Amino acid sequence: MLDTSRDGDVAVLTLRRPDRRNALDLALCRAIDAAAHEAVADGARALVVTGEGTAFCAGADLGGVYGDEFLEALYGMLHGLTRLPIPIIAAVNGAAIGAGTQLAIACDLRVADATARFAVPTAKNGMAVDAWTIRTLGKLAGMGPARRLMLAADSLDRDAALACGLVDRPGTLDDALAWAREIAALAPLTLAYNKLVLNGSGADDATIEAEFARVWASEDVKEAARARTEKRAPVFQGR
Known part of the structure; x- marks a missing residue:
């Protein structure tokens, strides 16, 4: 099935x-x-x-x-x-x-x-x-x-x-x-936030703002910065 x-x-x-x-x-x-x-x-x-x-x-x-x-x-x-x-x-x-x-x-x-x-x-x-x-x-x-x-x-x-x-x-x-x-190789937290906003999904403004802040505070933002400096592809962990 x-x-x-x-x-x-x-x-x-x-x-x-x-x-x-x-x-x-x-x-x-x-x-x-x-x-x-x-x-x-x-x-x-x-x-x-x-x-x-x-x-x-x-x-x-x-x-x-x-x-x-x-x-x-x-x-x-x-x-x-x-x-x-x-x-x-x-x-x-x-x-x-x-x-x-x-x-x-x-x-x-x-x-x-x-x-x-x-x-x-x-x-x-x-x-x-x-x-x-x-x-x-x-x-x-x-x-x-x-x-x-x-x-x-x-x-x-x-x-x-x-x-x-x-x-x-x-x-x-x-x-x-x-x-x-x-x-699947892209930043998971960013994708989750983008999908939340695109689909609506009943999320209130406070939830959306919290997810926005979570993305910017994530380790993945730092990983992207390191990858740019080291001239390599970032490896995102979703945290």
């Missing part, structure tokens, strides 16, 4: 429900949430999420999407990803439909291969997504594409998603992993 692996400081979560094109059900939502938090606890500095086979995630499993328990697990997982202190890259292979698009935009960055396709066709099935999903689509893709997705049940292929900013880079899982390794 979900495979977890490590590539140095990068944790990789691979959705594995090929018979359902990696559709999300209650168990998979809970597994993603638990594995992502465990990766942070184990010291991962970046996370890549992808799907096995020809689909990133074909949406919610229509056999069980109607219950409150599923909705709580789905949105708990999605919003939980936005609050994790490490960058998350979605390596989008094939269809990312409905909850698949939601999973992709809950990640911080998106790398998509030539087969990627995004859609949120709730208007075709009488369902709805939360306000966070619609607003985030508007911020990432722009209001024009977001309106087409949400009001006309349109879809975006990889090139269209690249053009509007929903996708950050074209590429495969290997490309996403290479980018994640580069990001």
Whole structure:
């Protein structure tokens, strides 16, 4: 159902429900949430999420999407990803439909291969997504594409998603992993602070100011200064 692996400081979560094109059900939502938090606890500095086979995630499993328990697990997982202190890259292979698009935009960055396709066709099935999903689509893709997705049940292929900013880079899982390794070498406290501010995450001004001060008081600032003097790459420890 979900495979977890490590590539140095990068944790990789691979959705594995090929018979359902990696559709999300209650168990998979809970597994993603638990594995992502465990990766942070184990010291991962970046996370890549992808799907096995020809689909990133074909949406919610229509056999069980109607219950409150599923909705709580789905949105708990999605919003939980936005609050994790490490960058998350979605390596989008094939269809990312409905909850698949939601999973992709809950990640911080998106790398998509030539087969990627995004859609949120709730208007075709009488369902709805939360306000966070619609607003985030508007911020990432722009209001024009977001309106087409949400009001006309349109879809975006990889090139269209690249053009509007929903996708950050074209590429495969290997490309996403290479980018994640580069990001994992950056200053962890700075990345956590930047993500906190970019995503909002319900943090109040006092929390944001405290994290800002923590970055400037960190050993990593001193390490960067030493590295400049010694003409070498800094080795950040996240403290």
